[in-house]
Structure formats: structure tokens, C-alpha cells
Amino acid sequence: MYFSPKAEGSFDKAQFLISLSSDFIKNHLGPALRRSEVGRNISLMIMDDQRTQLPIWADVVLKDKEAAQYISGIAVHWYNDFVPVSQLSETHSRHPNKFIFGTEACTGFKPFEHSPLLGDWSRGEMYAHDIIQDLSHWVSGWTDWNLCLNLNGGPSFVKNYVDAPIIINATADEFYKQPMFYVMGHFSKFIPPGSVRIELHFYMKPVLYEGVAFVTPAHQQVLVLLNRGNKSVTFSVEDKAKNGLALRIQLESKSIATVIWNK
Incomplete structure (x- = not known):
């Protein structure tokens, strides 16, 4: 539910005040989903915005028990991940019965780095670092924003040309698997649904x-x-x-x- 409710800019989005979110869920969206044969099998996630909004957004919405009964999890993006990853753990500790899910990530989103970089390892490394950080702090899943894009990083009606795990060269009838594609495979292939994270301890404090x-x-x-x-x-x-x-x-x-x- 919502897409970047606090975001500025030209993207399509649903902007909500936090205080109105719980009212909308308990009075409209939640009951409508529960009445629907399709909707009752849908897991409703709140926020769908940056880590900077946690844990406050979850605290405000989930304190309303009437709204909370319809909510399964908390959706978070990766773009402001300069915010300490500990905020994910703090959110989990406050709301342990709601899962946290990474719902959007891509590289090349900053104005000075737009467009794909074919074969660039650093972008795959960014994915791996973020996934490891998230999974180590109670995030139960991680989603790329773009499965595939063209050579320019589009199409995009707002000219948001970014990178993707698979780049399509339609003229040559080819596609290219980026380092990000193979990095994601280390997690999606070898850590299937139902896996449980276990303690991992480094005897020396890891840096890189x-x-x-x-x-x-x-x-x-x-x-x-x-x-x-x-x-x-x-x-x-x-x-x-x-x-x-x-x-x-x-x-x-x-x-x-x-x-x-x-x-």
C-alpha cells in the first residue's frame, strides 16, 4: 500500500499523512480486501518508502489495532540506506509479528550516474552489500525494481534512466546479464523460502x-x-x-x- 507516500518529484505515487493511513486501512482498504475472494489472500504491507521513515511510520499506523489487524508487513526501499541499518532491527523489535520486506532497489538512480553500466561489478557489489545488511536485520525478502531495461535504462516516462540485472538490446535481438543478476542468484537460488537465518560470528570485526x-x-x-x-x-x-x-x-x-x- 502506497508508493513513496512522503516522496517529492514526478513519479506516480499515493501521498498520505501517516495519521490518515490507519483510517484508510481500517475503514476502507482492509475491509474491502477481506470481503474479496482475491483480496483475502493478499498480504498488505504499509509504508513502501525509505528507511528514514522507520520506525515512526510503523509505530503510528500499527498502534491502531483496528488497522493493524489487516496489515501483514512493512515495505521499505533502499535509496536512503545511509540511515543506520539498526533501524530495521528496532522496527522488528517493536513489531515482531509484522514482517519487513525490501520492495524496491536499483542502481544508477542518482542524477550523476544515470543509465546502465554494462559489466560493472561495483553495482553488483552494492546489491550484495544491501541484501546481506537487510537479511541480517530482520528483512525477509528483497526485490529489484527493474527485471530488465533497454540500453538507455528505460523506458521511463519521467526520464529516470537507471540500471537493471538484465539489459535488452532490441536492435541486435540480444540481452546481457549484469553482475547484479548473478549476485541476486546467490541469495534467490540458494536461500529458498522457509529458510531461517542463523547466527554468524566473525572473530575479527569485518570491514570490507x-x-x-x-x-x-x-x-x-x-x-x-x-x-x-x-x-x-x-x-x-x-x-x-x-x-x-x-x-x-x-x-x-x-x-x-x-x-x-x-x-
């Missing part, structure tokens, strides 16, 4: 490397590691349930890797 770990419904352990540094890093991965056994992994500079083993 990071990771996230899960147990899958198939009882496999999945570890995704990212090295944003300019030097390779060697990890010794220890599973406390494996009686001190360790797995040695060398992660090249500017790279991502996924390790899977049976629980």
Missing part, C-alpha cells in the same frame, strides 16, 4: 567483508560471503555443531561466494 547464514528447509546450511576489498581474504569457517571441524575458504578480491553443507 561480510556475510549471512541460513538453514534451509532441506536442512542444509548456506553461507553467503562478500569481499568488497582489493585483496583476497582467507576464511576458516567453523560450524559449532560439527565438533570443531573447519572449512577453509579463500575469497578473491571483489567477489561473492556461497558455501553449502549438510546440517
Whole structure:
């Protein structure tokens, strides 16, 4: 529900005062969805805006219990992620029965960097960093804004030419998979729905490397590691349930890797 309710600019959006949101949900949208055969199976998420709006937006809307009964989760974008990621955890701690979902992300959105950059690793790295940060702070899913775009980063009726995991060259009847495409695969392929995040502890405080770990419904352990540094890093991965056994992994500079083993 809503698209960037506090945003300025020329995008299509539904602007709501926070105080009016709960009234609209409890008096109109929520009951209408519940009466509908299709709507009753829809998960309603609130906000759909930047991390800067949390946890206040969720606090105000969800304190209205009549509105809260219709709400399943909280939708958040990635564009103002200079705001501490801890605000996601704070939001979860205040509203643990509502999931948090990343509903929009893209690279090339800043005015000085518009348009696709074919083969650019740094943009894939940005995706990996943000996904790891989000998943490590109670976000249960992450969505790219554009599955595919043309060579100019469009089409866009507001001339918002950005990048995408897949770029289409219609003239040549070709498409190009960007680093972002393969980065997303490390998470979407190896961490299926129903996976549960588990504790991951680095003995030395990570600076340019990071990771996230899960147990899958198939009882496999999945570890995704990212090295944003300019030097390779060697990890010794220890599973406390494996009686001190360790797995040695060398992660090249500017790279991502996924390790899977049976629980």
C-alpha cells in the first residue's frame, strides 16, 4: 500500500499523512480486501518508502489495532540506506509479528550516474552489500525494481534512466546479464523460502567483508560471503555443531561466494 507516500518529484505515487493511513486501512482498504475472494489472500504491507521513515511510520499506523489487524508487513526501499541499518532491527523489535520486506532497489538512480553500466561489478557489489545488511536485520525478502531495461535504462516516462540485472538490446535481438543478476542468484537460488537465518560470528570485526547464514528447509546450511576489498581474504569457517571441524575458504578480491553443507 502506497508508493513513496512522503516522496517529492514526478513519479506516480499515493501521498498520505501517516495519521490518515490507519483510517484508510481500517475503514476502507482492509475491509474491502477481506470481503474479496482475491483480496483475502493478499498480504498488505504499509509504508513502501525509505528507511528514514522507520520506525515512526510503523509505530503510528500499527498502534491502531483496528488497522493493524489487516496489515501483514512493512515495505521499505533502499535509496536512503545511509540511515543506520539498526533501524530495521528496532522496527522488528517493536513489531515482531509484522514482517519487513525490501520492495524496491536499483542502481544508477542518482542524477550523476544515470543509465546502465554494462559489466560493472561495483553495482553488483552494492546489491550484495544491501541484501546481506537487510537479511541480517530482520528483512525477509528483497526485490529489484527493474527485471530488465533497454540500453538507455528505460523506458521511463519521467526520464529516470537507471540500471537493471538484465539489459535488452532490441536492435541486435540480444540481452546481457549484469553482475547484479548473478549476485541476486546467490541469495534467490540458494536461500529458498522457509529458510531461517542463523547466527554468524566473525572473530575479527569485518570491514570490507561480510556475510549471512541460513538453514534451509532441506536442512542444509548456506553461507553467503562478500569481499568488497582489493585483496583476497582467507576464511576458516567453523560450524559449532560439527565438533570443531573447519572449512577453509579463500575469497578473491571483489567477489561473492556461497558455501553449502549438510546440517
